[in-house]
Amino acid sequence: MDNPDFIIIGAGSSGCVLAERLTASGRHRVLVLEAGGDDRRFFVQMPLGYGKTFFDPKVNWMYRAEPDPGLAGNVDHWPRGRVLGGSSSINAMVWVRGHRADFDDWRAAGNPGWGADDMFAAFRAVECAVIGEEAIRGRGGPLNLFVPDRTTHPLTRKWFEAAQSLGLPLNPDFNGASQDGVGQFEFTIHNGRRLSAARAFLRPAMKRPNLRVITNALVTGLTFDGARVTGVSYTKGGRSITVKAGREVILSGGSVNSPQLLQLSGIGPADHLRTLGVEVRLDNPHVGRNLEDHVGINYTYRANCPTLNQVLRPWWGKLSVGMQYLLLRDGPLSVSLNQAGGFIRTSPERARPNMQLYFQAISTVIPRPGERPILDPDPWPGFSIGWSNCRPKSRGEIMIRSADPLEPPRITPNALSHPDDVAEMLETGRFVRKMAAASPLAECIEAEVLPGPDITDDEAMIDDIRRRSGTVYHPVATCRMGPDPARSVVNSRLRVHGLGGLRVVDCSVFPNLVSGNTNAAAIATGWRAAELVLQDTP
Known part of the structure; x- marks a missing residue:
């Protein structure tokens, strides 16, 4: 697709929802770039198959954290989805919204539009639940839930x-x-098959002519015109390709890959980037920091x-x-x-x-x-x-090791x-x-x-x-949302502070962890973000 309006980097939980919502009207052309491959695999679709995908490099980034003193020096395994649907294609499928007070904390931190009422409206919009009160739970959304x-x-x-x-x-x-x-628990399972974000949102949208999805496309950097992001560079099949966005680039790589790509593109802690030979575009010490995890x-x-x-x-x-x-x-x-x-x-x-x-x-x-x-x-x-x-006080960080986009970042959880x-x-x-x-x-x-x-x-x-002990695979806050550029990475409309044409939409923008599994909040964040993008698009 030439000259898309929006480029979405990552077809994970939030990215799939964004792709569906931004193409629904037919007015906007959207390109989705996913580093992984197709999700139509037996052990991805079979619910208990995540016992196999947990260590499968065909669908999994297979990250390993640094030896952690809080975990007696153990090296923790960090699976993250590298496939259409992202981690919603390899997770345990538990659907927990989080406590209402968690989202009111987001709003109280200076993020209007992200309180419990706003987020619970998004949850109701995406849910097709069979339990609960109709005043609280969604009944007609695209995501069928199973008990x-x-x-x-x-x-x-x-x-x-x-x-x-x-x-x-x-x-x-x-x-x-x-x-x-x-x-x-409720689960994102329908008719005996995993209902990932790819199945619920992306695949129906892929029938539209204004959406193109490219798999096995590893984004290696952002392109700039001054202080504005204009597009992305990616590799596929050994070729390097650059594509421009008519309106915006939206980074939905998740709490590991989003800060990694920002840092590779020169957005992050300046001193750290300079030591690795990365040209600094924007000094923001919070890119990759404030990591929270259950x-x-x-x-x-x-x-x-x-x-x-x-x-x-x-x-x-x-x-x-x-x-x-x-x-x-x-x-x-x-x-x-x-x-x-x-x-x-x-x-x-x-x-x-x-x-x-x-x-x-x-x-x-x-x-x-x-x-x-x-x-x-x-x-x-x-x-x-x-x-x-539910709400740990320990904080870690995720930092690139080099300017090579193929090298996994350094994950330092500082657990416990x-x-x-x-x-x-x-x-x-x-x-x-x-x-x-x-x-x-x-x-x-x-x-x-x-x-x-x-x-x-x-x-x-x-x-x-x-x-x-070990991670429960819920990392957040590495590009956290907040009003102050000196304390956060994106504002309440998920625009990166100090840059034009770039938003981050995934769990990395959470100001703090939610009480429970994070996939539901990631999907609701994608829905809420799409509303903001469409409001801001003439």
Whole structure:
């Protein structure tokens, strides 16, 4: 496509929504450049297939973080989607909007138009939910949401009862009026297949003549005319190509790739860029900094009753569930691993939940290097209760290592570097053990496998948390939104401070993390951003 009005870099969660909304009227020509390939792959479309795509370089950037002192020096695996749909094509598909107060925090930070009312209107517009109050939940949007009642493992009900015995309510809708309690998650699954942003938004839009999508196109830099971004340079099939945008370039690469491309193009911390020989176009020390991410861990138990281990481990079980999925689009392969979870407050004084829970009727203790063994669990019955922090105070950064766009950036999470984050994780570990000791779940437990019954005092539990915790794959804020160029990267209309013709639209612009999985907020951000772009386009 020659002379598109808009160039969108990245066909991830936000980029797919942007492409659909900006082409809907037929008035604007849009070019989408995606570094990855096609999403029509079996393990991308099969919901539980993310156990395979987790380590598949054909659809995954396969990033590795720096050794992290807060994680006992461990090197964490950072999967990010490199495929149409981005990380919505390889994630666990959980649909959680976040707490209303999270978005009111965005507005209070000086970002009008991004409060709870604005964002929840965007959520309602994209959702086609089957649960919840109609005044709150969307019913006619393009994104069908699924609650796996029939396929939920019976052990999950026992966990619900144990949680209720400790005072947690059973919550039928985490995206409704209240987030507190335990219950089943909603998923971006439709008719037994993953409903990524590519399937829900981009593919319907690709039928329009005013949209062109180019895959396997790695954008290597932005082009400029003074202080205005005019287009992009990208490589495909060994060729270097430059294309200009008639109106704007919109960067939707995600919290890793967006700051990386800005820095490669000379937008970022000037001192760091100069040491790498990158010409400085705009000195902004916040590009790549302020990184926030949820950190999680599991406690795992050996059960005296059947779990999904006995279904997915033996060859005859694999054959049975495989046939069930292929013929009926049903069974364990048609849903996610975390079928249930919850949100809790570690103290009653907290104004909103600060920890997220996950329940898995499966265990994967036995390590398998280079593999996430969801489809090959432990040979004995087991289950796990996991948790992650909703609003961590630890901050990290993402910085390029060189001027080479093919070299992965340096990811420094600084996980659990703030003492409050450690205290929250410890408090929740003690609470999870209370849940495991509560009836009727306690009657199903033969032994605690991880961390083990000998790990009881604070020092030992914290050491275990540091050694076994890791990212929950929700990085945000590396191009954060705010009114002050001295403290942020983009303004409330997502325009990069100090430059014309360039916006950033993805999780990197979040001023702070939301309480829960970030894919829903990424999609709603794409919807809200499209409204702003269209308002600003004559």
